[in-house]
Amino acid sequence: MPVYYLEIIVVALGLVVLMVDAFVKLEDKRSLAWIGILGLAVVFALLFKVEWPASTEGAFWRFYSSGDSLALFFKGIAVLTTLIVLVMAIDYSPIILKQIANPEPGAHPQAGLGECFALPLFACAGLMWMASANNLVSIFVSLETVTIAFYIMVAYLRRNVGSLEAGVKYLILGALSTGFLVYGFAWLFGITGSMQLSEIATALANPELNPTVALFAFALILVGLAFKIGATPFHLWIPDVYQGAPTPITAFLSVGSKAAGFIITLRLLAPFLGSPALFEKVVLILTVLAVLTLLVGNLAALPQKNFKRLLAYSSIAHAGFLVMALACSPHETGGEITLSPDTVIAFYLGAYLLMTLLAFLVMTTLRTTIPGEERDSYRGLAKRSPFLAFALLISMASLAGVPLTAGFFGKFFVFALAVESQQWTLLVFGLIGAAAGFYYYLKIAVSMYLSDPPQDSDAAPISITPLTRITLLALIVLILLAGVHPGVILGLIG
C-alpha cells in the first residue's frame, strides 16, 4: 500500500467520526472513540505494510519525502499517541461533558463529545504529514494544521477557565512563534531561492554563502522550533498550557506535538548542520539551548507539587536531553559514527511516548476518583490501587532513567552520543539534570508508596475499564521490554 494512503485513511476516519456523530443517533457517544481506536490500530498495523513507490517523479514528492523510515517511525509515534489519547479521552469524557454540556432539556446529554474524538484524528493526520514533510510549504501547512487543532483541543473545555486560559496562552505564544517561523522561512527562501529542503541544503553548503544572513534565518526558524519542542527560553508556555488543557490533550501535546516538533527540527537543522560555514555556530547555540533547557526543566521541577505541572517540567527536561542529542551532531555525516542524533532522538521519543503516556493514562484514570492533580492526591495510592501505583512507579522510574526501563536507554544513548562527540559541558549538565530527575520523579513514588492516604479520601477501590487496563499493561510491558532489549524500538527506526 502506498505510504500516503495512511494519512488519507486517518483523515477519513476523522470524517467518519464526524459524520456518524452528525447523522447517527447514538446513546453513548463514547463508542465513537472506538471507531478511531480501531481505525488507528489498523493504520498502525498498516505502517508495517507500506510500500515506497519506485518513481518519485511528480509534484507530490516535492512535499513528501520518500523512502524515509525515520518518517515512518514518527508516523508510528503519531498514530500510537493518538490511539492512546482516544483511550484516555473515553475515561476522561465525564469531565469533558461536565465542562461543555448543555443543561437544556432536549439536547443530547453528550453533545460536543463527538468532535472531541474527531479532532485528535485530524491532528494525527497533520502530525503524520509533518513527519514526511520535506518542503517549507508542506512543513508550514501541516504544522499549522496540527497547531490549530491543538488551539481548539486545549481550549476545548469551554466553560472551564483553566482550559480557556491555557488555550489563550497557547494561542498567543503559538501565533508569536508562527510569526517568527514564517519570517525565518521567508529569509531562508530568500537566501536559497528554494522551498525544497534538499535544494536549500545544497544552497547553504555553498562556500560563498554569507553566514550572517543564513544564521539570522536560522535563528528565526530555531525560535519557532524551540517553541514547539519546549526548549528554554521558549518553554514558558508549557507548564501553564499543560496544566490547563484537558489531560488527554496534555498527553497529546506532550508526546505527539513534541515528537512532530522534533522531526521538523531534525529536517530543518540538517541543511544548516550540513553547511561547513555554519556548523560550529549552530552546534554552539544548540549546546547553549540544551544546557539552559536541562537546567530549567530539571531544576524548576524540583519544588513542583502539582503532578500535571511536574510532567510539564519533565517534558521540558526531556526536551533538554533531546536538544542535547541534537547538539551532539557530528561534523560530517557518515564516517565511523552511526549512532546518529536522528536515531537517538527517535529512540528517545519512542521511549518517552511509552512512559509519558503511561503516566498520563494513570492520571486520567484517577481523575474521576481522586480530588485533584496535586502530588498529595496520590498519597497512599499503593494501598488503594496497587496496579495503578505500580504502573505509575514504572513510568516514573523510566522517566527518571532507571536501568532496565526504556527511559534509561534513551538517556544512555544521549550520553553515549555526548561522550562520543566529546561534549563535556553537556555531559556535566546532563548529569545534573538526570540527578535532579531522580529526585522529583521518585517523589511521586514516595507519595504513592511511603505516605498514608489523605484523611478525607474514600477507600473505595478504583475501577479500571478493561481497555485502559490492557493499554496500561501493554505500556508497562513495552517499557520493560525495551529496557532490556532496545531493539524493540530501535528496530522500527530501521
Add this chain to the structure above:
Amino acid sequence: MDSDVNTLAWAVLLLPLVVAATILLGLKRWSGLSALVSTGSALLTLVFCLFLAGDGNETVDTAAYPWVDLGEHLRLTIGFQLDALSRGMMLIVTSIGFLVHLFSLGYMKDDAGKSRYFAALSLFMFSMTGIVLADNFVMMFVFWELVGVSSYLLIGHWFEKPSAADAAKKAFLTNRIGDFGFMIGILLVWILTGSIYFEEIKAAVGGVGNLALLNIAVLCVFCGAVGKSAQLPLHVWLPDAMEGPTPVSALIHAATMVAAGVFMLARVIFLIEAADMAATVITWIGALTALAAALMALQQNDIKRILAYSTLSQLGYMVMAQGLGQVGSDAGMFHLYTHAFFKALLFLGAGAVIHACHHEQDIWKMGGLRKKLPITFWSFALGTAALIAVPFTSGFWSKEAILETALNENMTGPYILAMIVAFLTPFYMARLVIVAFFGPTRTKDADHAREVGPVMWVPLVLLAAMAVFSAYGFLSGPLLARGRADFGHLFSHFGLTAILSLTGLVAGVAAAVYLYRGKSKDPLHIPLFRDKFYIDELYLGLVRLFQDSVAAFLDFVDRYVIDPLVARFPAGLALTAGSFLRVFQAGNVQSYAFFFAIGVIALIFFLIL
C-alpha cells in the same frame, strides 16, 4: 621419626582447639565433663611435649599447612619450627598450663560458667602453642591475636562485674595497640628481607641495606612484645587483668601470655642483634619497666596486684635481657623459665589464700595465715624466696645471669636500675608475706580460713619444688638451650653483681621487717607509687581527649559539615535554583512573550555576533 614429630606437633597444637570446639558445641551442659576433658587434654599435651623434648635439640622441618597462597611472593603457611627454644618453651607452657587446669578444677568448681571457662582455657593453650611453635611471623601473629582474644575471654570471665568486663576490654585493646606496631614490624621486616620465615629472615638479615629502617622495624616488632609482655608504656592492662579468676592470673602471668613477648624477642634475637639502636632501646625499656613496676608494687594492698606488679618487674628483667644479644636473650629465657614456676606458685598460693579467705584480697584484712594455711604458707614462702633471689633458689641464678650479662655488655644505666629493683623486690615481697601471713588475724574471713584441698595444694607443692630446684641442670638441662650450667662462667667469680644483689636482698628484707612487723596499717604513704604514677589516669585523660572527644567532634563534623557539604548543600542549591526559576513562570502570558522576545534577541545576537 620425623613424621612422628610432625604428628606430635600437630597433635599438641590442635588438641586444645578440638577440645575447645567440642566443649562449645556439645559439652556445654555437662560442665564437669568439660572440665575433665579440658584438663585431660592439657595433661596429654604435656606428655606429648615431653616426647617432643626428648626427641633431641636439633631443628626439625615439619609439614606445613598452606593457609593462603598469595602468589609467588607470599605464601602464608602454618608450620612449625621445632628447635631447643620452642621445645623448652612448650614444656614450660604445657606444664604450667596443666597445673593451672588442675588447680582450676578445684577453684572453679562451683562456677556457673565452668564450661565456658575451660573452653577458653583450652583455646588459650591452643593459641599459646601456636605462638611457640610458629616458624613464621604471620603464623605467630595469628596466634598472637588469638592469645589476645582468649585472654579477653578469661579475664572477662565474670563479665557481669563491670570491672572485669572493662579489664578484659582494656587488656585486649592495649594488646591491639602493641599488635599495631608488631604488624608494621612484620611488614617492614618482610620488605627488608623478603621473607616472613624466621630461618629465611635470619639468613637474609645481613644483607639489609636500609639499617635505619631495620632498626625501626625491630622496634615495631618489639611493640608487639611491649603489648603482650606489658612493658612500659603498655603495662596498664596487666594489673587490671587480676579481675579474672586467679588461676587465669597465674596462667597469664607466669608462663604464657606475658612470656609470649619475651619468647618472641628471643625467637627473633638475630634481628635485634642486627639492630643496635633498637637493642639499646629494648634494654632501657625493660629496665625502666622493672623499676617502675617495683615502685608501684611497694604501695599495693591487693595480694594479687602486688604479684602482678612483681610480674611486670620481672618481665622488665627478661625484656632487658633480650636487648643484650644472644647471651642476654638466653639469660632472659632462663629467667622466664624459672620465673614461670615460682610465679605460678605465688599466684596459685595467692589463689589458695583468697579462696580460703572467702575471696578477700586485701592483705591488710588477712594476717596470721601462717598457722591457718601451713602448706600454702610454706610453698608461698619458697616462691617468695625464689622471686627475691635468695641464693641457690632458681630465681637467684637466672637473675644473676641477666645482671652479669648487662654488666658484661656495658649497659651501666640499665644495670643500676636493675640493681635498685633487686633491693625493691625483697622489700615489697617481704612486706606482703609479713602482713598477710604473720601477726594476728585481722578479720573474720581470715579467722575462718581453712587449708585448701589437695587438688589445690598438690600443684603448690610441686611448684614449690620447682621454684627451688628448677635452675639446676638436671631439670633445666633438657629444657633450655642454655641453662644455669651454661652461664657458669658468669658465676665463676664472686663479683660486683653478687655483692650488690645480696646487699639489696638483705637490706630489702630488713627494711620490710623493720617497717611492717606487727603493723595493722601501712606506715608508708606514697600516693605516687600507690596510684601507679598516675599513668592510668593519664591514659584515661588521653583517651578521653584524643579519642572520645575527637570522635565526638568528628561525629559532629560528619553530621553537620561533611553531610551538608556533600549532600545537603548541592541539593539545597538545586532546590533554590528551582524555586528561583519559578519566578519566570508568573502566569502572565505577556511576560512569557517578553521573555520569548528577549530569547529571540539573545539568540540572534549570539548567532550573528
Add this chain to the structure above:
Amino acid sequence: MSTIEIIVLLPLLAALAVGLGSPARLTALGASVGVLLLSLGTALRFSPDLEGAYQFTSSRTLLEIAGFPRLSLAFGLDGMSLVLLLLSAIVLVAAVLVAPKEKAIKGSPRFYYLSLLLIAGGAIGAFCSTDLFFFYAFHELALIPTFLMIGFFGNGENRVRTAWTITLFLGIGSLILLIGLLLAVFATGTTTFDIPSLIALAKTPGNAMSEGTQSWVFLLLLIGFGVLVSLFPFHSWAAPAYAEAPTPVAMLHAGVLKKFGLYGLIRLALPLAPAGAEKWLNLLLLLLIGNILYIGLVTIAQKKLDRMLGYSSVMHMGYIFLGIAAGNHIGLSGAVLLMFAHGISIALLFALCGWIREQFGTVDFNKLGGLAKSLPELGLLFGFGVFASLGLPGFANFAGEIAIFFGAFAGESEAMTWIRWATVGALWGVVISAVYLLRAYRHIFFGPLPKKLAVPADLTWSMRIPLLLLAATLLAVGFAPELLNQYIRPAINGLLLVSAG
C-alpha cells in the same frame, strides 16, 4: 538456558511469581536456596586452572547497530565473580530466613519479598554479567526496591528521608559511573560492551587510551563506584540507611550490593585505566584513610548499635580500597577475600542487630547490658560477628586484611612509600575498630543487666539457622581461606596478566 542464566533469572522470576500471587516467603526461600545450591554446584564444577578466563559463559545478542557497541545479555563467571556469587547466595538465603514471617509484616508481605528478591537478583545479575551494560543495569535494578523497602518497611522516624538520601546518592553515583564507563568504551573505540573484549582491546597496542583519557576514566569510575561503596567523603548515606533499613535489606545491601562498586573497580577501572590508577593513587590513599581513620573515629562516637554497624561497614570499605590501591596480586586477592568476608560478617551483625531491635525495641547502648548471661547463644554469635569484624584470625576477615596489608607493603623499594604510610594508618584503624566493636560488645552483653530490661527467650532455631550459616562460613573461610583463594588466585592472575600485557 545455561546454569548462570538460571541463577540470575531465578530470583527475578521468583519476584514475578510473588507479584502474581504465589506464597511469598515460600517462593523466596525456594528461589534463594535454589540459587545457593546452583552456585555451590557451579563452584564445584569450576576449574581453577583456567587463568582469568570466564567459564559457564552464555550470550544473547540484543542490539547490533553498526558502529555502536554491540549489546548482549551475556553472563559468565571467573574466580572473582564466583566468589561474589557465593557471597550473594549465602547472604540471600540468610536474609530471606531472617526476614519476618508474612503475618509479622506490616503492609504487604508480597511487596516485601518481591523487593527482597529484586535486590538480590540485581546483585547476582551484576556479578555474573560480562556485558558492561547489564553489569551496570542489574545493579541499578536493586536501587528502587531498596528505596521502597527502606521507606516503607524501615524503622525510625526519618526512614523516608533516609530512603531518599540513599537513592539520590546511589543514583547520582551511578550516573557518574555511567559516564565514566561510556567514556572508557568510546575511548577504546570499540564495538562491544563485552567486558573481556573491552579489556583486551584496551591493552592492544595502539588502541590504548591516552593518559589524559585514562586519568578521566579512572577518576570518574573511582567517584562513581566510590559513591556506591561509600568512599569518603561520599559516605553520609550509608550509616543512616543501614540503621533504618529493614534487617534483610541492610544485610543484602551492606553485605552484597555494596561490593558491586569494589568489584567494578577491580574488574574495570584497574585494567581499563592503569595509568589513571597510578595518577590518582595518592588521592585514593587519602580518601581511604578518610574511610578508615576518620570514619573509624566517627564510629566510636556512635551511641546506637545500628548506626555503629553502619559506620563500621563504611570504615571497612577502606581496607578493600587499600587492597585495590595496592593493585598487585597480593592486595587484590586480599581485597576480594575481604569483600566476601565483610559481606558475611556484616550480614551476621545486622541480622543480630535486627533481632535485638525487634526483641528489646531499642539498640541504644545505654539501655542494654548484660545480655550474655541470659542469652548466651546470642552473645556467642554476636561475639563471632564482632571478632570477625575486628579482624581476628580464624575468621575470614583476617585473611583478607592481612593479605591487603602485605599487598600494600609489597614492592622492591626499601623505603616508606606513600602507600606504606597509608597502610600504617590503616593498621591503626584495626585498633580503632577493636575499640568500638568491643565497646559495643561490652555495653550490650557485659556488665549488669539493666533492671527495666525484659529479657526474651534466646534465639529460636528459625533464627539460628541463618546465623549459623553465616558464622560457619566465616569460620570455614577463616581457617581455610584457600577454599575461596583457589578461585581468586587464577582470576587475579588473569587480571594482572592482562593488565601487564
Add this chain to the structure above:
Amino acid sequence: MTFLFYLFSALALFGGIGVVVNRNPVSSAISMILSFLGLAALFIQLDAFLVGILQILVYAGAIMVLFLFIIMLLDVREEQRRRRSIVHFIGASGVAIAFVALVITVLSRGDIGKANFTALTESKGPGTSDVHQIGELLFSTYWFPVQIVAVLLLVATVGVVVLSKKELK
C-alpha cells in the same frame, strides 16, 4: 516609484504604530486596515498583484472585519493604563528597537540585499499574469498542500463551532 515606496512604507509603518498606540480598539483596528493597505501597495510595487489584492481582500477585508465584529460583539472598552506603563513601554520598545537594530546589522553585513532588483521579462500573453501562474501552481504542483489546508480549514470550522456555539445540541 521611490516616492511611492516611501509613502506606502510610511502608511504601513504608521498604521502599525497606530495599532499599538491607540487605546481604543476600534481605532486600532482601523489603523491596522490602513497598515494593510500600505502593505498591499508595497506588494503590488513588487509586482505581486495577486497577493496584493488578496492582502486587501482577505486581510483588510475579511479578517479585519471579523476583528471589528468581535470588538463590537464583546463591547470592548478603551484600554486602561497600566500601573507601571513606562516600564512596559521601555521594555517593549527596547525589544522592538533591538530587533530592528539586529536586522539592520544583518542587512548591512549581508550583500544580497544591497543589490538592485533584476528587471522582469515583459511578457504579454495569456497565461503569463501572476494570477494565472500562481493559480496553475496551486492546482498542479501544490495540490498536496492545498489538500492539507483543506483539512486545516475543516478543523478550524469544527473548532469554531464547538467553541463558540452558544449551546451544543
Add this chain to the structure above:
Amino acid sequence: MESALTLNHFLFVSAALFAIGLAGVLLRRNLIIIFMCLELMLAAANLTLVAFSRFNVQDGHPHYDGQVLLFFIITVAAAEVAVGLAIIVALFRTKETTDVTKVNSMKY
C-alpha cells in the same frame, strides 16, 4: 523599477513592521489587540517573502513559490484568526474580560 530601491528597503520595512507588531504584543493589554498585532507580524513577514520572491527572479518572472507560500500563509492566518477569536470569545463568556493581565490563574 528604479535603481534607487534595493531589496534592503523592503526588508527593512518588513522588519520594522514586524518589530512594531512585536512591541504591540508586549505592550497591549487587550487580547484582541494582541492578536491583531500578531497578525501584523505575520503580514510583515509576508512582505519579506514577497520581496524575496521578486528578488529571486526565475525565467524573468518573480519566484512564484514564494507567493504561493504567501497564499497559504494568508489562508492559515485567516483560519487562525477564526479559531483564536472563538477562543477569546469563549474566554470572555466565562471570565467577562479580554484583559490579558487577568488571565493568570495558573502559574509557577
